[in-house]
Amino acid sequence: MGSALMSVAAAALAAAASLRAETSLEPIFGRGYGSTLYRLEMTFPLTNAGDSLPENTKGLGQSELEYPLDALVAGARYRQTFQAGDGRSIGLRLAGWTNVSEPDGRMQDSDWFGARASTGVTTSSVLFKFSYTRSRAELRWLGGEAGVDIGDYSLLGRPVRYGLLVRAERMDYRLYGADGWNRAPGETTSENVSFSDSNLVLRYGLTRVQPRLTAEMRFARSTRTEFKIALSAAPAMAWDHDDHVIRKKESDTFAFGYEIGAGAEWDIRITDHFLITLVGDAAYFRAKGEMNQRFYGDDPGTAQNETGTTIDNVVTRIIGLGGGLTFGTRFLF
Numbered sequence: 001m002g003s004a005l006m007s008v009a010a011a012a013l014a015a016a017a018s019l020r021a022e023t024s025l026e027p028i029f030g031r032g033y034g035s036t037l038y039r040l041e042m043t044f045p046l047t048n049a050g051d052s053l054p055e056n057t058k059g060l061g062q063s064e065l066e067y068p069l070d071a072l073v074a075g076a077r078y079r080q081t082f083q084a085g086d087g088r089s090i091g092l093r094l095a096g097w098t099n100v101s102e103p104d105g106r107m108q109d110s111d112w113f114g115a116r117a118s119t120g121v122t123t124s125s126v127l128f129k130f131s132y133t134r135s136r137a138e139l140r141w142l143g144g145e146a147g148v149d150i151g152d153y154s155l156l157g158r159p160v161r162y163g164l165l166v167r168a169e170r171m172d173y174r175l176y177g178a179d180g181w182n183r184a185p186g187e188t189t190s191e192n193v194s195f196s197d198s199n200l201v202l203r204y205g206l207t208r209v210q211p212r213l214t215a216e217m218r219f220a221r222s223t224r225t226e227f228k229i230a231l232s233a234a235p236a237m238a239w240d241h242d243d244h245v246i247r248k249k250e251s252d253t254f255a256f257g258y259e260i261g262a263g264a265e266w267d268i269r270i271t272d273h274f275l276i277t278l279v280g281d282a283a284y285f286r287a288k289g290e291m292n293q294r295f296y297g298d299d300p301g302t303a304q305n306e307t308g309t310t311i312d313n314v315v316t317r318i319i320g321l322g323g324g325l326t327f328g329t330r331f332l333f
Contacts (some may be wrong), residue, residue, distance in 0.1 A: 019082045026077040026277065026330040028097065031070070032141070034282075034322020035105070036171070036206060038065045038240070040291055041315045043116060060125055062112040067173055067204065068105030068137055069322045073097050075143075077328065091149045091161070099141040106134040107175050107202075113185060133180030136197045143169040147214075155217065163214040165232070168207070175202040203243040206318070208285065210234040210259045224269045230281075232261040238287045238318045248297030248307075253316045255289030263323075267330075275330040282323030291316040 043058040075097025083089040114127035149163030177197035181190040195201060212234040219227045236259040242251040263281030270276060291314040295306040 019084055022081045022083065023333040024077075024079045024081075024275075024330050025333075026079070026328040027074075028077060028095075028277075028279075028326045028328040029074050030072070030279075030324050030326030032073050032099070032322060032324045034069045034320065036067045036069065036285075036322075037317075037319040038067070038204075038242075039063070039317045039319065041317075042311075046115065057115050057117040060112075060114045060116045060127065062114075062127060064108075064110045065204070066108045067139075067171070067206075068103035068107065069139075069141070069171075070104045071099040071139060071141065072101040073141070073324065073326070074100045077330075087152060089151060091151075091163075092147075093149070093165070094144075094146050096142075096144040098143070099139055103137050103139050105137070107137045107173065109133045109135070109178075109180075128185060130183045130185060131180070131193075133178040133193055135175040135178050135201060138174045138176070140172040141169070143167070147212075149214065149216070151216075152218075155215075159218045159221075161216045163216070165212045165214055166209070167212060167234075168209045171206045171208075173202075173204040174200060175204070176200055201244075201246050203245065204240065206238060206240040208236065208238045208320070210236045210285075212259070212261070226267045226269075228265045228267075230263045230265070232259075232263075232283075234259045234261075236285055236287055238285075238289070240318065247295075247299045247301065249293055249295050249299065251291050251293045251314075253289050253291040253318070255287035255316060255318050257285070257287030257318075259283055259285045273332045275332070277326075277328040277330055279326045279328065280323065283320070285318070285320035287318045289316050289318070290314060 040063050042061045044061070046057060046059045075095065077093065077095040079091060079093045081089055081091040109132070110129060111131040112127040112129050114125060116123060116125040145165055145167040147163050147165030149161045151161030152159035153162070154160070177199055178193055178195040178201055180193045182193055183190040212232040214230055214232045216228050216230040219229070236257050238255045240253050244250070261281060261283035263279065266278045268276045293311040293314065295309045298305045298307050
Protein backbone atom coordinates (compact mmCIF):
# COMPACT_ATOMS: atom_id res chain seq x y z
CA MET A 1 0.00 0.00 0.00
CA GLY A 2 2.76 2.42 1.00
CA SER A 3 4.80 1.67 -2.10
CA ALA A 4 1.74 2.25 -4.32
CA LEU A 5 1.14 5.65 -2.78
CA MET A 6 4.79 6.52 -3.23
CA SER A 7 4.56 5.57 -6.88
CA VAL A 8 1.47 7.74 -7.41
CA ALA A 9 3.12 10.66 -5.65
CA ALA A 10 6.28 10.25 -7.70
CA ALA A 11 4.24 10.20 -10.93
CA ALA A 12 2.35 13.32 -9.88
CA LEU A 13 5.58 15.15 -9.05
CA ALA A 14 7.06 14.13 -12.38
CA ALA A 15 3.98 15.37 -14.23
CA ALA A 16 4.07 18.66 -12.33
CA ALA A 17 7.77 19.07 -13.08
CA SER A 18 7.07 18.64 -16.80
CA LEU A 19 4.53 21.50 -16.86
CA ARG A 20 5.69 24.78 -18.33
CA ALA A 21 3.89 27.86 -16.99
CA GLU A 22 3.40 31.07 -18.92
CA THR A 23 1.84 34.25 -17.55
CA SER A 24 0.64 37.16 -19.66
CA LEU A 25 -0.70 40.58 -18.74
CA GLU A 26 -2.38 42.67 -21.43
CA PRO A 27 -3.62 46.26 -21.15
CA ILE A 28 -6.35 46.81 -23.76
CA PHE A 29 -7.98 49.81 -25.38
CA GLY A 30 -10.76 49.79 -27.94
CA ARG A 31 -14.28 50.68 -28.93
CA GLY A 32 -17.64 49.08 -28.33
CA TYR A 33 -20.36 48.98 -30.96
CA GLY A 34 -24.06 48.19 -31.07
CA SER A 35 -27.02 48.73 -28.79
CA THR A 36 -29.42 47.12 -26.34
CA LEU A 37 -33.10 47.13 -27.29
CA TYR A 38 -35.70 47.02 -24.52
CA ARG A 39 -39.12 46.07 -25.91
CA LEU A 40 -42.33 45.77 -23.92
CA GLU A 41 -45.78 44.77 -25.08
CA MET A 42 -49.21 45.08 -23.42
CA THR A 43 -52.61 43.81 -24.53
CA PHE A 44 -55.92 45.03 -23.12
CA PRO A 45 -59.65 44.60 -23.85
CA LEU A 46 -61.28 46.97 -26.32
CA THR A 47 -64.52 48.65 -25.33
CA ASN A 48 -67.13 50.32 -27.56
CA ALA A 49 -65.55 48.72 -30.63
CA GLY A 50 -68.90 47.67 -32.11
CA ASP A 51 -69.03 44.95 -34.74
CA SER A 52 -66.31 46.41 -36.95
CA LEU A 53 -63.54 44.33 -35.41
CA PRO A 54 -63.10 40.54 -35.61
CA GLU A 55 -63.87 38.44 -32.59
CA ASN A 56 -60.99 37.94 -30.12
CA THR A 57 -59.47 41.33 -30.97
CA LYS A 58 -57.54 43.07 -28.21
CA GLY A 59 -55.89 46.44 -27.93
CA LEU A 60 -52.11 46.40 -28.25
CA GLY A 61 -49.50 48.79 -26.93
CA GLN A 62 -45.81 48.44 -27.73
CA SER A 63 -42.77 50.43 -26.68
CA GLU A 64 -39.09 50.18 -27.64
CA LEU A 65 -36.14 51.89 -26.00
CA GLU A 66 -32.78 51.48 -27.74
CA TYR A 67 -29.67 52.22 -25.66
CA PRO A 68 -26.36 52.89 -27.46
CA LEU A 69 -23.09 51.08 -26.71
CA ASP A 70 -20.74 52.88 -29.12
CA ALA A 71 -18.18 54.10 -26.58
CA LEU A 72 -14.42 53.86 -26.03
CA VAL A 73 -13.37 51.17 -23.54
CA ALA A 74 -10.22 50.34 -21.59
CA GLY A 75 -9.22 47.44 -19.38
CA ALA A 76 -6.85 44.52 -18.96
CA ARG A 77 -6.60 40.77 -19.57
CA TYR A 78 -4.67 38.26 -17.48
CA ARG A 79 -3.83 34.76 -18.74
CA GLN A 80 -2.09 31.84 -17.07
CA THR A 81 -1.24 28.79 -19.17
CA PHE A 82 0.21 25.48 -18.05
CA GLN A 83 1.75 23.49 -20.91
CA ALA A 84 2.37 19.75 -20.60
CA GLY A 85 5.12 17.88 -22.40
CA ASP A 86 2.64 16.11 -24.72
CA GLY A 87 1.39 19.43 -26.15
CA ARG A 88 -1.78 19.57 -24.05
CA SER A 89 -2.38 22.66 -21.91
CA ILE A 90 -4.86 24.25 -19.56
CA GLY A 91 -5.37 27.99 -19.42
CA LEU A 92 -6.96 30.36 -16.94
CA ARG A 93 -8.07 33.84 -17.94
CA LEU A 94 -9.46 36.96 -16.30
CA ALA A 95 -10.46 40.25 -17.87
CA GLY A 96 -12.13 43.50 -16.89
CA TRP A 97 -13.08 46.70 -18.70
CA THR A 98 -15.02 49.94 -18.46
CA ASN A 99 -16.01 52.72 -20.80
CA VAL A 100 -13.82 55.83 -20.90
CA SER A 101 -16.14 57.95 -23.07
CA GLU A 102 -19.86 58.59 -23.34
CA PRO A 103 -21.81 56.89 -26.16
CA ASP A 104 -21.82 58.71 -29.48
CA GLY A 105 -25.44 57.82 -30.21
CA ARG A 106 -28.64 58.83 -28.42
CA MET A 107 -31.21 56.65 -26.72
CA GLN A 108 -34.23 56.27 -29.01
CA ASP A 109 -37.74 55.77 -27.61
CA SER A 110 -40.58 54.67 -29.92
CA ASP A 111 -44.23 53.89 -29.04
CA TRP A 112 -47.04 52.19 -30.96
CA PHE A 113 -50.74 51.67 -30.36
CA GLY A 114 -53.00 49.26 -32.24
CA ALA A 115 -54.91 46.00 -32.15
CA ARG A 116 -54.23 42.26 -32.37
CA ALA A 117 -56.69 39.69 -33.70
CA SER A 118 -56.34 35.95 -33.16
CA THR A 119 -58.27 33.17 -34.89
CA GLY A 120 -56.65 30.39 -32.89
CA VAL A 121 -54.53 29.48 -35.92
CA THR A 122 -53.10 32.81 -37.03
CA THR A 123 -52.46 36.13 -35.31
CA SER A 124 -52.32 39.51 -37.00
CA SER A 125 -51.53 42.95 -35.60
CA VAL A 126 -52.01 46.52 -36.79
CA LEU A 127 -49.84 49.17 -35.14
CA PHE A 128 -49.84 52.98 -35.33
CA LYS A 129 -46.63 54.76 -34.31
CA PHE A 130 -47.62 57.75 -32.22
CA SER A 131 -44.39 58.81 -30.53
CA TYR A 132 -40.66 59.03 -31.20
CA THR A 133 -38.03 60.81 -29.08
CA ARG A 134 -34.25 60.81 -28.65
CA SER A 135 -32.34 61.56 -25.45
CA ARG A 136 -28.71 62.24 -24.60
CA ALA A 137 -27.16 59.21 -22.90
CA GLU A 138 -24.56 59.02 -20.16
CA LEU A 139 -23.23 55.51 -19.51
CA ARG A 140 -21.25 53.73 -16.82
CA TRP A 141 -20.32 50.32 -18.28
CA LEU A 142 -18.45 47.72 -16.23
CA GLY A 143 -17.64 44.25 -17.52
CA GLY A 144 -15.63 41.23 -16.52
CA GLU A 145 -15.06 37.62 -17.43
CA ALA A 146 -13.35 34.57 -15.95
CA GLY A 147 -12.81 31.18 -17.51
CA VAL A 148 -10.77 28.11 -18.21
CA ASP A 149 -9.82 26.45 -21.51
CA ILE A 150 -8.08 23.25 -22.53
CA GLY A 151 -6.29 22.17 -25.70
CA ASP A 152 -4.93 21.54 -28.13
CA TYR A 153 -7.26 19.15 -29.92
CA SER A 154 -7.49 18.58 -33.63
CA LEU A 155 -10.56 19.53 -35.67
CA LEU A 156 -10.49 19.60 -39.48
CA GLY A 157 -6.72 19.40 -39.25
CA ARG A 158 -6.52 22.54 -37.11
CA PRO A 159 -5.63 22.95 -33.41
CA VAL A 160 -8.66 23.83 -31.28
CA ARG A 161 -9.13 24.91 -27.67
CA TYR A 162 -12.41 24.44 -25.79
CA GLY A 163 -13.43 26.51 -22.83
CA LEU A 164 -16.00 27.73 -20.34
CA LEU A 165 -16.09 31.50 -19.86
CA VAL A 166 -18.46 33.34 -17.53
CA ARG A 167 -19.08 36.93 -18.62
CA ALA A 168 -20.93 39.57 -16.60
CA GLU A 169 -21.73 43.17 -17.50
CA ARG A 170 -23.41 46.08 -15.77
CA MET A 171 -24.66 49.10 -17.72
CA ASP A 172 -26.05 52.15 -15.91
CA TYR A 173 -27.59 54.88 -18.05
CA ARG A 174 -28.75 58.37 -17.22
CA LEU A 175 -30.87 59.97 -19.97
CA TYR A 176 -31.22 63.72 -20.38
CA GLY A 177 -33.66 65.79 -22.43
CA ALA A 178 -35.77 64.66 -25.36
CA ASP A 179 -36.46 65.78 -28.90
CA GLY A 180 -38.96 64.19 -31.26
CA TRP A 181 -42.69 64.15 -31.92
CA ASN A 182 -46.08 62.90 -30.73
CA ARG A 183 -49.13 62.18 -32.88
CA ALA A 184 -52.67 61.50 -31.70
CA PRO A 185 -54.45 58.41 -33.16
CA GLY A 186 -56.16 59.31 -36.44
CA GLU A 187 -54.20 62.54 -36.82
CA THR A 188 -51.91 63.23 -39.78
CA THR A 189 -49.92 66.03 -38.16
CA SER A 190 -47.43 65.71 -35.33
CA GLU A 191 -46.64 67.82 -32.31
CA ASN A 192 -42.96 68.48 -31.61
CA VAL A 193 -41.51 67.34 -28.30
CA SER A 194 -38.51 69.10 -26.80
CA PHE A 195 -36.91 68.96 -23.35
CA SER A 196 -33.60 70.55 -22.46
CA ASP A 197 -30.55 68.25 -22.36
CA SER A 198 -30.01 69.43 -18.79
CA ASN A 199 -33.22 67.71 -17.58
CA LEU A 200 -32.87 64.14 -16.23
CA VAL A 201 -35.73 62.13 -17.73
CA LEU A 202 -34.83 58.47 -17.13
CA ARG A 203 -32.44 56.12 -15.34
CA TYR A 204 -31.85 52.60 -16.64
CA GLY A 205 -29.69 49.83 -15.19
CA LEU A 206 -29.06 46.46 -16.85
CA THR A 207 -27.10 43.42 -15.62
CA ARG A 208 -26.32 40.57 -18.02
CA VAL A 209 -24.66 37.22 -17.21
CA GLN A 210 -23.66 34.57 -19.76
CA PRO A 211 -21.78 31.28 -19.03
CA ARG A 212 -20.29 30.78 -22.50
CA LEU A 213 -19.10 27.54 -24.06
CA THR A 214 -16.30 28.47 -26.45
CA ALA A 215 -14.29 26.87 -29.25
CA GLU A 216 -11.20 28.59 -30.62
CA MET A 217 -9.39 27.46 -33.78
CA ARG A 218 -5.92 28.63 -34.81
CA PHE A 219 -4.81 29.46 -38.36
CA ALA A 220 -1.61 30.65 -40.01
CA ARG A 221 0.50 29.84 -37.00
CA SER A 222 4.18 30.77 -37.22
CA THR A 223 6.94 31.84 -34.89
CA ARG A 224 5.85 35.49 -35.13
CA THR A 225 2.14 35.62 -35.95
CA GLU A 226 -0.96 33.67 -35.06
CA PHE A 227 -4.58 34.12 -36.19
CA LYS A 228 -7.52 32.66 -34.27
CA ILE A 229 -11.27 32.52 -34.73
CA ALA A 230 -13.73 31.66 -31.97
CA LEU A 231 -17.40 30.73 -31.64
CA SER A 232 -19.49 30.78 -28.47
CA ALA A 233 -22.97 29.91 -27.26
CA ALA A 234 -24.53 30.53 -23.88
CA PRO A 235 -27.73 30.60 -21.88
CA ALA A 236 -28.24 34.22 -20.82
CA MET A 237 -29.85 36.02 -17.92
CA ALA A 238 -30.68 39.71 -17.51
CA TRP A 239 -31.99 41.91 -14.71
CA ASP A 240 -32.94 45.53 -15.23
CA HIS A 241 -34.42 48.50 -13.40
CA ASP A 242 -36.04 51.43 -15.18
CA ASP A 243 -36.94 54.73 -13.49
CA HIS A 244 -39.03 57.09 -15.63
CA VAL A 245 -38.31 60.25 -13.65
CA ILE A 246 -40.74 62.39 -15.64
CA ARG A 247 -43.64 59.92 -15.31
CA LYS A 248 -42.85 58.96 -11.67
CA LYS A 249 -42.79 55.27 -12.61
CA GLU A 250 -40.27 52.50 -11.99
CA SER A 251 -40.06 49.02 -13.52
CA ASP A 252 -38.17 45.80 -12.79
CA THR A 253 -37.62 42.85 -15.14
CA PHE A 254 -35.96 39.45 -15.01
CA ALA A 255 -35.41 37.80 -18.39
CA PHE A 256 -33.89 34.52 -19.59
CA GLY A 257 -32.69 33.60 -23.06
CA TYR A 258 -29.56 32.89 -25.07
CA GLU A 259 -26.48 34.44 -26.63
CA ILE A 260 -24.40 33.43 -29.66
CA GLY A 261 -21.11 35.06 -30.57
CA ALA A 262 -18.07 35.03 -32.82
CA GLY A 263 -14.65 36.62 -32.66
CA ALA A 264 -11.21 36.83 -34.20
CA GLU A 265 -7.77 37.55 -32.77
CA TRP A 266 -4.46 38.34 -34.47
CA ASP A 267 -1.31 38.05 -32.37
CA ILE A 268 1.94 39.62 -33.59
CA ARG A 269 5.04 38.63 -31.62
CA ILE A 270 7.57 41.46 -31.42
CA THR A 271 9.97 39.75 -29.02
CA ASP A 272 9.90 36.56 -26.98
CA HIS A 273 8.17 38.47 -24.17
CA PHE A 274 6.08 41.09 -25.99
CA LEU A 275 3.14 40.79 -28.38
CA ILE A 276 0.63 43.10 -30.03
CA THR A 277 -2.94 41.78 -30.20
CA LEU A 278 -5.92 42.88 -32.28
CA VAL A 279 -9.29 41.43 -31.23
CA GLY A 280 -12.73 41.81 -32.78
CA ASP A 281 -15.93 40.19 -31.53
CA ALA A 282 -19.67 40.33 -32.00
CA ALA A 283 -22.60 38.77 -30.12
CA TYR A 284 -26.37 38.54 -30.36
CA PHE A 285 -28.26 38.46 -27.06
CA ARG A 286 -31.99 37.76 -26.69
CA ALA A 287 -33.97 37.23 -23.50
CA LYS A 288 -37.66 37.26 -22.62
CA GLY A 289 -39.26 37.98 -19.27
CA GLU A 290 -41.99 39.83 -17.42
CA MET A 291 -41.87 43.37 -16.13
CA ASN A 292 -43.56 44.79 -13.03
CA GLN A 293 -44.29 48.54 -12.92
CA ARG A 294 -45.12 50.83 -10.01
CA PHE A 295 -46.04 54.51 -9.98
CA TYR A 296 -44.31 56.15 -7.00
CA GLY A 297 -45.91 59.50 -7.83
CA ASP A 298 -48.53 61.15 -10.03
CA ASP A 299 -47.77 61.11 -13.76
CA PRO A 300 -48.11 64.78 -14.83
CA GLY A 301 -49.05 63.73 -18.36
CA THR A 302 -52.42 62.21 -17.41
CA ALA A 303 -55.63 63.49 -15.78
CA GLN A 304 -55.88 60.78 -13.11
CA ASN A 305 -53.62 60.28 -10.10
CA GLU A 306 -51.65 57.04 -10.58
CA THR A 307 -49.68 57.18 -7.32
CA GLY A 308 -49.35 53.64 -5.96
CA THR A 309 -50.77 51.99 -9.09
CA THR A 310 -49.02 48.77 -10.17
CA ILE A 311 -48.98 46.98 -13.53
CA ASP A 312 -47.61 43.43 -13.40
CA ASN A 313 -46.53 40.70 -15.81
CA VAL A 314 -45.88 42.92 -18.84
CA VAL A 315 -44.19 40.84 -21.57
CA THR A 316 -40.68 42.20 -22.08
CA ARG A 317 -37.82 41.35 -24.42
CA ILE A 318 -34.21 42.47 -24.05
CA ILE A 319 -32.27 42.24 -27.31
CA GLY A 320 -28.62 43.10 -27.72
CA LEU A 321 -26.52 43.18 -30.87
CA GLY A 322 -23.03 44.50 -30.49
CA GLY A 323 -19.35 43.87 -30.23
CA GLY A 324 -16.03 45.58 -30.06
CA LEU A 325 -12.60 46.14 -31.53
CA THR A 326 -9.67 46.23 -29.09
CA PHE A 327 -5.93 46.76 -29.34
CA GLY A 328 -3.67 45.25 -26.71
CA THR A 329 0.00 44.92 -25.79
CA ARG A 330 0.68 41.56 -24.14
CA PHE A 331 3.64 41.00 -21.84
CA LEU A 332 4.79 37.39 -21.26
CA PHE A 333 6.49 36.19 -18.11
